[in-house]
Amino acid sequence: MSLEKKVGAALFEVIDPELGINIMDLGLIxxxxxxVENNVKIIMTLTTPGCPMHDSIRNxxxxxxNQIEDIGDIDISLVWExxxxxxxxxxxxxxxxxxx
Amino acid sequence: MQSNTSIKLPxxxxxxxxxxxxxxxxxxxxxxxxxxxxxxxxxDIWMGAHFLVLGYAVMIAMGAMYQLIPVALLAPIWSxxxxxxxxxVTAIGITVFSLLLGxxxxxxxxxxxxxxxxxIMFIIQMLVTILKQKNKNMMTAFILGAISCLFLTxxxxxxxxxxxxxxxxxxHGAILSSHITLGVSGWFTLLIFxxxxxxxxxxxxxxxxxxxxAKPAFLTYISGLLILIGSFWTKTQFIDSIGWFxxxxxxxxxxxxxxxxLAKRLxxxxxxxxxxxLIAIINGLGVHVLAFVFSFYxxxxxxxxxxxxxxxxxxxxxxxILGYLYKIVPFLWWTYKYSNKIGKEQVxxxxxxxxxxxSVILFTLFIFSIAGLSIGGLLYINIMVYVFQGLLALxxxxxxxxxxxxxxx
Numbered sequence: 001m002s003l004e005k006k007v008g009a010a011l012f013e014v015i016d017p018e019l020g021i022n023i024m025d026l027g028l029i030x031x032x033x034x035x036v037e038n039n040v041k042i043i044m045t046l047t048t049p050g051c052p053m054h055d056s057i058r059n060x061x062x063x064x065x066n067q068i069e070d071i072g073d074i075d076i077s078l079v080w081e082x083x084x085x086x087x088x089x090x091x092x093x094x095x096x097x098x099x100x
Numbered sequence: 101m102q103s104n105t106s107i108k109l110p111x112x113x114x115x116x117x118x119x120x121x122x123x124x125x126x127x128x129x130x131x132x133x134x135x136x137x138x139x140x141x142x143x144d145i146w147m148g149a150h151f152l153v154l155g156y157a158v159m160i161a162m163g164a165m166y167q168l169i170p171v172a173l174l175a176p177i178w179s180x181x182x183x184x185x186x187x188x189v190t191a192i193g194i195t196v197f198s199l200l201l202g203x204x205x206x207x208x209x210x211x212x213x214x215x216x217x218x219x220i221m222f223i224i225q226m227l228v229t230i231l232k233q234k235n236k237n238m239m240t241a242f243i244l245g246a247i248s249c250l251f252l253t254x255x256x257x258x259x260x261x262x263x264x265x266x267x268x269x270x271x272h273g274a275i276l277s278s279h280i281t282l283g284v285s286g287w288f289t290l291l292i293f294x295x296x297x298x299x300x301x302x303x304x305x306x307x308x309x310x311x312x313x314a315k316p317a318f319l320t321y322i323s324g325l326l327i328l329i330g331s332f333w334t335k336t337q338f339i340d341s342i343g344w345f346x347x348x349x350x351x352x353x354x355x356x357x358x359x360x361x362l363a364k365r366l367x368x369x370x371x372x373x374x375x376x377x378l379i380a381i382i383n384g385l386g387v388h389v390l391a392f393v394f395s396f397y398x399x400x401x402x403x404x405x406x407x408x409x410x411x412x413x414x415x416x417x418x419x420x421i422l423g424y425l426y427k428i429v430p431f432l433w434w435t436y437k438y439s440n441k442i443g444k445e446q447v448x449x450x451x452x453x454x455x456x457x458x459s460v461i462l463f464t465l466f467i468f469s470i471a472g473l474s475i476g477g478l479l480y481i482n483i484m485v486y487v488f489q490g491l492l493a494l495x496x497x498x499x500x501x502x503x504x505x506x507x508x509x
Contacts, residue, residue, distance in 0.1 A: 013443075014442065014443050015442075015447075015449065017434060017438070017442070017447070017448075017449050017450050018303075018431075018449070018450050019305065019367075020449040020451060047302075047305065048301070048302055049174060050170070050171045050172065050173075050174050050298070051171075051302070052167075052171050052431060052435075055435075055439060056434075056435060056438075056439040056442050057442070059439060059440060059442060059443065060442030060443035061443060062443065063440075063441075063442065063443030063444045064443035064444075065443075066443075067443075067444070085307055085308075086305075086307055086366050089366075097305070097366060097367060097368075098367070098368050098369055
């Protein structure tokens with residue numbers, strides 16, 4: 001499995017504490033790139049600007065990726081464009097939230 | 101944007117407030133015989149009412165604002181150190197002031213000075229914070245409106261306390277009515293309106309709503325406040341009815357927006373405590389309708405209006421706060437305890453920090469207590485007031501314990 005896929009799989013274990021579902025199914029991760037030195041860049045968003053869980057979720061992403069073997073530096077960019085919309089939730093996420 | 105306030109600051113306010121809440125309910129329970137007669141203007145009731153409104157509701161609102169301002173306005177709190185000093189000054193001021201209102205009203209003015217100093221410090225903190233906000237929006241308008249009303253409330257309260265000692269002002273009644281209106285309808289209602297525009301979509305996961313009624317709601321509600329206060333000074337029944345009608349219209353516009361936000365929500369099954377805050381909105385609308393109808397038909401009995409104010413405070417303001425607190429306190433504690441553990445180990449969700457079943461029992465108890473107490477009070481049935489005020493005091497105590505229980509998770 002490529003490192004990018006390992007990072008993606010690991011992020012399924014980071015749960016949004018308010019909604020109780022993982023941030024991948026919630027559609028918060030916009031991009032995962034890994035360079036030749038195994039440095040990871042994550043581009044992500046949150047469901048609403050000013051989300052009080054900002055620091056917690058960002059830390060969660062960092063901590064979880066850190067647990068992957070041979071990982072280099074981790075750079076997390078939080079972006080608001082394009083804005084998160086419910087359309088970004090996966091079918092499984094919609095089911096978990098009760099509107100699938 | 102993060103909630104970058106140290107959790108100790110909002111928690112200090114919230115814990116003081118919950119203690120004041122229980123104290124207020126116990127004081128009112130001990131004086132239940134006076135409540136039955138509809139005579140609210142006696143020292144012991146003043147003490148209970150100020151522990152409830154200042155000690156509980158104002159302190160909770162301040163604590164919640166320290167937590168929510170960075171979330172709602174995307175601007176950090178100006179100075180947390182100043183916030184802690186403000187907490188100490190305000191807590192001492194409110195405690196001394198409320199106690200003096202009960203035991204020595206002539207000297208309450210001196211406790212009032214300390215409380216006023218604390219509240220002015222809070223206003224300064226919030227104004228500087230708002231000045232730093234980059235993009236002002238309708239939430240800024242609601243919060244600024246609320247803070248202005250808070251300032252005018254304490255100014256009027258200060259004059260009242262001074263007049264209790266000196267007795268030189270003849271328009272004591274008009275000042276008292278203005279004080280209550282600015283405090284209850286102005287400060288709290290505008291504040292709950294403003295934060296609801298952030299919290300309701302956040303807790304219901306709503307997207308794509310318009311907030312098109314926010315501006316009309318703000319302008320209409322402010323106009324209603326001014327007209328109503330004008331009626332106290334001109335002593336004109338007709339203006340009083342217009343004031344209540346305009347306030348009702350403002351509240352209704354707010355309800356239209358909340359209805360749209362909820363219609364566009366993704367989270368179909370809402371958390372129970374949050375639903376309780378939404379029930380409070382229906383209560384608020386209901387009280388505004390009643391106030392307009394009573395005013396229109398010229399009902400002026402002090403007892404009726406006394407119980408209506410009670411319903412306004414408990415059914416709308418306190419219920420809103422009780423519901424939101426069940427979301428805010430678990431968040432604060434979760435952030436403190438688990439924020440650094442997320443991604444490393446299994447951590448509970450916010451919902452797992454509280455016992456939902458227990459919260460439903462508690463909130464049902466609150467609804468029954470308030471309904472029973474109001475009916476008993478309006479019909480002058482002593483035993484009902486005694487039983488339901490006792491139940492309310494018990495519910496308050498259990499509520500406080502349930503919040504403290506979150507802090508053990």
